[in-house]
Amino acid sequence: MEIFEIVTYFVLLLLVSTAVRVVTTSNVIHAAISLVFTLALTSVLFLLLSTEFVALVLVLVYIGAVIVLFLFGIMITRAPLGKNAELDNDKNKKLGAAIAGSIFFLFSYILVNGFDGEVIITSGSSTELLGEILLSRFVFPFELVSFVLLAALIGGITLARKDEALIDEDQV
Amino acid sequence: MIVQPVLVVAAALFSLGIYGILVRRNAVMVLLSIELILNSVNINFIMFDTMLADVLMQGQIFTIFIITIAAAEVGIGLAIVLMLFRNRQTANINEFDLMKW
Incomplete structure (x- = not known):
């Protein structure tokens, strides 16, 4: 049980740093x-909590599909690859850090006090019952x-394609 | 396993997502930050599902639904960003001020 806890804390630490x-x-x-990496570590955390089906769905859908979409989005919108000082809005940095920090401290204060001493007892595989x-x-x-x-599929296609039929009608 | 570290990490992911939404200038990066927030909610759902040992496994089922809706959201969001980029030649959200009064 000792090694299990060490692995869990290690995963949680890496999760926050990524x-x-x-x-x-x-x-x-x-x-x-x-x-x-964040999503892969979340998947590991789900495995440690013995919810293996959700962990695999996370890997398949997020790492397999959503990240590829994001990389497409980055490349199509010609975001400058490499280091880019213009990526952050420096005016908002202090305000954003203050808001995010206060949300974090409020949440962790409430959660740490509210769930004092509660423990998770992981059970075995649950995929069959889940299905x-x-x-x-x-x-x-x-x-x-x-x-x-x-x-969403139809909406995405409709939004992203060039509507050439519409342009032709305008010219007529 | 104790509950509190997992809850604090989920809260940290949530607030990092909020920070990213407020600070990032590129619209695709804002969508990435939204994914962080959804991920923290997923962690909470799974952890409470395991902690409460729910017979109906509603935490896991909700997480699967959230993942599905998030995939749809990313598709639509990127389509909108793509259309904005085509019209304005930029993906920086501080330059999309057409609807600002």
Whole structure:
């Protein structure tokens, strides 16, 4: 049990340090790569909490798809690759740090006091039961979410494509 | 395992995301910061699901739904950023002041 706790604390420490790098680095590609590490470490944390299905979904969807989308977005919008001093709005830095710090201290004060002495007892694998619940009791939201994905797909295509038919009509 | 360190780390990720949204100038970087916030919520959901040993596993199911909605959100968000870039030749959000009164 001792080694388990050491690994957990190590993962939590790395999680915070990579997340700090996501918001402070002045290189856009480094920010995206740091987000990959943050998500991978979150996945490890989920595995330590014995929720292996969610951990794998996180790896597949986030690291596999969302990060690739982000890299596309960075390259298509021609964000200057390499170090870029213009990436941060320096006027907002102090205000942002103050707001974020106060939110952090408020949250951690409330949470540390509210959950004093509570412990997590991890149980074994739960994927089989999760699948049964997801496709029985929660089947309606499950289908609804697939409809949301379809709507997002159509909306994304409609927004991003050049509407040449519309331009032609204007000229006529 | 004690609950409090995980909760504090999730709170730290949330506030780092808020910091990123307030400070970053590039719109894609703001979307990255939003992902950090969603991730901290996911950590909270999974941790409470394991802590409470919920029979219906609603924490895990909600996390899967959040991941799905976040993927849709990123797709739409990047499409909007792409369209703004096509019209204004920049992705810096402080230059998108068309709707400012």
